[in-house]
Amino acid sequence: MASLTKGMSFNNPEVIKFLDEAYRLIKEEALQKGTSRDYPVLEFMHPHELESTLDLEITAEPASHEQILDAMKNIIRYSIKTGHPRFHNQLFGSLDPYSQAGAWLASSLNANIHTYEVCPVFIIMEKYFFQKILNIVGFEHGDGVFCPGGSASNFFSIHLARFKKFPEAKKNGLFGSAPFRCYASEDGHYSMQKAAIFLGLGMNNLVGVKTDGRGHIIPSELERCIKADLDKGYTPLMVTATSGTTVLGSYDDLPAISKVCKKYDLWLHADACWGGGALLSKKHRHLLKGSHLCNSMSWNFHKMTGVPVQTSVFLINDPSKKLLEEANSAKAEYLFQPDKHYDTSYDVGDKTVQCGRAVDITKVWLQWRALGDEGMEARIDRGFENARYLTQKLRSTEGFRLVLPEFECTNVSFWYIPHRLRGQVEDNKWWQELHKIAPKLKERMVKAGNLMIQYQPLSTKGFVNFFRIIILNPLCGPRDMDFVIEEFERLGKDL
Numbered sequence: 196m197a198s199l200t201k202g203m204s205f206n207n208p209e210v211i212k213f214l215d216e217a218y219r220l221i222k223e224e225a226l227q228k229g230t231s232r233d234y235p236v237l238e239f240m241h242p243h244e245l246e247s248t249l250d251l252e253i254t255a256e257p258a259s260h261e262q263i264l265d266a267m268k269n270i271i272r273y274s275i276k277t278g279h280p281r282f283h284n285q286l287f288g289s290l291d292p293y294s295q296a297g298a299w300l301a302s303s304l305n306a307n308i309h310t311y312e313v314c315p316v317f318i319i320m321e322k323y324f325f326q327k328i329l330n331i332v333g334f335e336h337g338d339g340v341f342c343p344g345g346s347a348s349n350f351f352s353i354h355l356a357r358f359k360k361f362p363e364a365k366k367n368g369l370f371g372s373a374p375f376r377c378y379a380s381e382d383g384h385y386s387m388q389k390a391a392i393f394l395g396l397g398m399n400n401l402v403g404v405k406t407d408g409r410g411h412i413i414p415s416e417l418e419r420c421i422k423a424d425l426d427k428g429y430t431p432l433m434v435t436a437t438s439g440t441t442v443l444g445s446y447d448d449l450p451a452i453s454k455v456c457k458k459y460d461l462w463l464h465a466d467a468c469w470g471g472g473a474l475l476s477k478k479h480r481h482l483l484k485g486s487h488l489c490n491s492m493s494w495n496f497h498k499m500t501g502v503p504v505q506t507s508v509f510l511i512n513d514p515s516k517k518l519l520e521e522a523n524s525a526k527a528e529y530l531f532q533p534d535k536h537y538d539t540s541y542d543v544g545d546k547t548v549q550c551g552r553a554v555d556i557t558k559v560w561l562q563w564r565a566l567g568d569e570g571m572e573a574r575i576d577r578g579f580e581n582a583r584y585l586t587q588k589l590r591s592t593e594g595f596r597l598v599l600p601e602f603e604c605t606n607v608s609f610w611y612i613p614h615r616l617r618g619q620v621e622d623n624k625w626w627q628e629l630h631k632i633a634p635k636l637k638e639r640m641v642k643a644g645n646l647m648i649q650y651q652p653l654s655t656k657g658f659v660n661f662f663r664i665i666i667l668n669p670l671c672g673p674r675d676m677d678f679v680i681e682e683f684e685r686l687g688k689d690l
């Protein structure tokens with residue numbers, strides 16, 4: 196037992212040797228090879244094969260340092276390299292070296308952000324950060340909190356809208372009130388459905404508003420839904436506009452939706468989890484025109500800006516600056532003592548619904564501080580340039596077809612048509628055949644291991660399976676976009 200406890204000290208030379216080796220392994224295998232085009236994005240194995248390859252059982256006897264390092268090697272080997280310039284599968288990815296340092300810093304200090312007492316530096320760091328981004332969004336008198344992911348940030352929107360309209364619900368609950376109705380784009384993120392489940396509204400009270408052919412909420416449809424609900428005796432509560440939808444990357448018209456919200460006194464939330472990054476670019480911030488008209492916004496820095504998962508903020512346009520605190524505080528007397536010897540307005544923890552929280556600010560702060568506004572902007576602009584380049588190229592290459600004439604964000608969606616299906620009558624049967632191509636091509640793609648792109652159908656638009664490539668990694672350039680086209684032809688032409 197003595198040796199075991201000794202082993203836990205950072206001043207034990209054996210431990211330091213282990214950490215040095217572990218760091219070298221992470222640096223070389225996960226960070227350097229994991230982001231190099233000379234190495235694969237993934238080595239695919241079926242679950243049962245992976246289970247028998249990896250030795251992941253936790254045993255009664257301690258493992259040696261050698262065994263642990265060996266296990267780490269395999270963990271890295273069979274994990275997906277999401278920072279790789281050819282990982283385009285999801286809305287997160289890329290690895291920023293400064294963010295990485297920020298993640299290590301926070302976990303090395305094992306900081307926990309609730310009271311100034313245990314987290315002085317990062318609470319002040321958050322203050323500067325929120326001032327900056329609230330200013331960018333146009334929430335002049337705003338406030339914000341980091342949440343464990345964009346879904347959680349979206350939960351806050353319904354929660355705050357409800358508190359604003361029915362503050363007494365904080366104490367009494369919602370028993371006996373008329374059903375609330377929330378409205379979101381039919382192409383919006385499913386986390387709003389989860390929010391309706393989690394917050395006790397029920398999924399049926401989240402209304403999916405019809406979108407136009409390009410994936411934007413139709414404002415007149417929104418108004419029609421609200422009126423119909425009022426006629427039925429429901430209580431309309433809030434609207435979620437999406438700034439960058441998950442699949443098509445469409446930005447809802449915030450000024451038009453705000454007008455409807457003002458007319459019916461509804462909270463307007465912008466789900467900018469994916470597309471919020473455009474606000475950092477002078478060229479692309481017009482996509483979120485009217486952001487200052489919203490009551491709240493969620494924005495994932497782990498998406499377009501490439502900060503490690505999870506780095507998400509919920510922002511609120513609140514002149515009182517007290518709404519978060521009022522809605523969430525429980526004033527735990529063992530944590531938030533009012534008679535502390537310092538300014539307790541710096542004890543920010545009661546503004547959320549959690550107790551302890553990971554410190555996420557370091558990841559985005561280090562990156563932003565290192566790159567400056569200019570570097571952040573260049574990063575965003577590069578993603579858009581790559582997406583425009585690829586869109587143009589797909590439009591003019593035989594065998595590829597865009598699902599929309601053009602895209603607002605940096606998701607680009609397209610069908611790949613193998614040779615045998617080209618130049619034929621495109622009847623129902625043809626589309627059903629095309630529907631089967633994407634999963635087959637994807638299987639070949641992951642087995643080849645040098646590219647990852649997602650496919651999905653989109654039932655609201657009647658689209659059969661198509662590919663959606665997400666372009667956000669600043670390491671990417673035109674050559675990587677060309678590679679995508681070449682790889683599809685190589686893998687798919689005989690399908």
Ligand SMILES: *Cc1c(COP(=O)(O)O)cnc(C)c1O
Nearest residue numbers: 344345346384386441466468469
């Ligand atoms: C990704 C996404 C979310 C959810 O964010 P998580 O951090 O994955 O929970 C919400 N809304 C939109 C539009 C998204 O793209």
